[in-house]
Amino acid sequence: MSFGYRVLGFGSGGAAAFGITASGGTESTDGDYKIHTFAANGNFIVSALGTDPTFGNKVEYLVSAGGGGGGNGGHGGGGGAGGYRHNSAYDMTLTIQTYAIVVGSYGAIGTPGGHGANGGVASFNSIQSAGGGGGQGHAGTAQSGGSGGGGMTGSAGAAGNTPSTSPSQGYSGTAGGGDAPAYGAGGGGGAGGPGGHGSAAVGGVGGAGSSNDIHGSSRIYSAGGGGHGHGSGGAGGSSNIGGNANDAGTGGRNIAGNYGAGGGGNVDNGSAGAVIIRYKVA
Numbered sequence: 001m002s003f004g005y006r007v008l009g010f011g012s013g014g015a016a017a018f019g020i021t022a023s024g025g026t027e028s029t030d031g032d033y034k035i036h037t038f039a040a041n042g043n044f045i046v047s048a049l050g051t052d053p054t055f056g057n058k059v060e061y062l063v064s065a066g067g068g069g070g071g072n073g074g075h076g077g078g079g080g081a082g083g084y085r086h087n088s089a090y091d092m093t094l095t096i097q098t099y100a101i102v103v104g105s106y107g108a109i110g111t112p113g114g115h116g117a118n119g120g121v122a123s124f125n126s127i128q129s130a131g132g133g134g135g136q137g138h139a140g141t142a143q144s145g146g147s148g149g150g151g152m153t154g155s156a157g158a159a160g161n162t163p164s165t166s167p168s169q170g171y172s173g174t175a176g177g178g179d180a181p182a183y184g185a186g187g188g189g190g191a192g193g194p195g196g197h198g199s200a201a202v203g204g205v206g207g208a209g210s211s212n213d214i215h216g217s218s219r220i221y222s223a224g225g226g227g228h229g230h231g232s233g234g235a236g237g238s239s240n241i242g243g244n245a246n247d248a249g250t251g252g253r254n255i256a257g258n259y260g261a262g263g264g265g266n267v268d269n270g271s272a273g274a275v276i277i278r279y280k281v282a
Contacts, residue, residue: 019055019281020094021048025101030216032282037215038275039259044099044124055280058090061127062214064221064260065146066104066119067270068132068188070228073113075152075176075198077135077185078206078225079262080160082119082273083146083169084191085129086212092125099124104131104273109263115140116149116263122273129169129273133158135188135225135265147189147207148173150227150265153180153198160189171195171207176227185227188262195224203227206262214278225262225270 024044025036036044050056065082082104104120116134123129133145141158142149147170148158157173171194174186178200187195190207198204206224213219259274 017048017050018052019050019279020046020057022046028216032280033278034281035215036277038101038103039272041103042101044101044277046094046096049096055090057093058279059092059094060087060090060214060278061092061124062086062212062221062276063122063124063127063129064273065122065129065131066106066273067225067260067262068119068134068143068145068149069107069109069116069269070225070263070265070267071115071135071137071185072110072266073138074228074266075183075185075230076137076228076265077142077150077152077157077173077176078188078195078227078265079107079116079135079270080132080145080147080149080158080173080188081170081190081207081209081222081224081262082122082132082260083129084210084222084260085127085165085169101275103275104129106272107131107134107263107270109269110134110137110140113137113139115143118143118145119270119273122275124275130162132188132260132262132270133173135173136185142173146170147191147222147224147262150186150188150195150204151175152185153178153183157186157195170222174204182230184229185265187227188224190224191222198227198229201230203229203265214276222260225264225268228265
């Protein structure tokens with residue numbers, strides 16, 4: 001007859017853990033889950049394995065690379081978002097070891113007239129996300145990356161999902177529009193969609209980011225940067241989470257907890273990425 005007692009493992013190990021025991025990064029909880037957020041390079045240290053057959057040694061992850069910088073100069077293209085990879089299916093099994101965490105650095109705005117720099121690669125275990133592509137400047141081209149940078153008038157935006165992953169880690173940037181002297185640059189691509197086309201005067205919006213509640217509440221990750229316009233700029237993707245080409249103060253790196261966003265054209269760096277790991281502990 002079963003009385004519903006939970007059997008404890010006495011001896012050297014004490015009670016057996018439901019899920020893994022681990023440390024590293026900024027640690028928090030969300031109900032029966034533990035979360036490790038890495039906003040800088042570090043180590044995720046697994047010191048014990050769990051007993052549950054479904055969740056015991058498995059984790060959910062989100063790996064967002066650094067966003068690309070905006071193209072420098074008037075009508076610069078928006079930076080592409082950092083590559084975004086996530087496994088909601090809990091299909092990554094870990095072992096007792098130390099896992100190196102690499103958080104992608106932000107891509108800097110281009111030098112005067114130049115294209116923005118690509119963001120840095122982010123990685124955890126076997127998962128790697130590519131940095132976002134820099135937006136086009138007058139003396140350079142839009143850059144490919146996790147999501148692609150936006151182009152200027154007469155130039156195509158760059159490809160996203162480079163190198164290719166499945167599911168896709170990001171979308172392409174988009175070309176500018178209009179004719180001289182009034183033209184807006186294209187927006188950088190995001191994790192949730194391509195950048196928007198520039199028009200005769202207004203820069204294209206950055207591609208939408210991806211909403212995810214792995215941290216315990218819904219946030220937007222990897223949104224593209226807006227392209228610079230002629231006298232006005234395109235808003236960043238997903239409610240200005242990406243770089244806003246109108247205002248350096250609202251773009252990319254300047255939003256707290258804004259991971260993997262592309263920088264606004266002509267005004268902004270991208271923002272650094274993040275690696276977030278979540279697992280069930282009860």
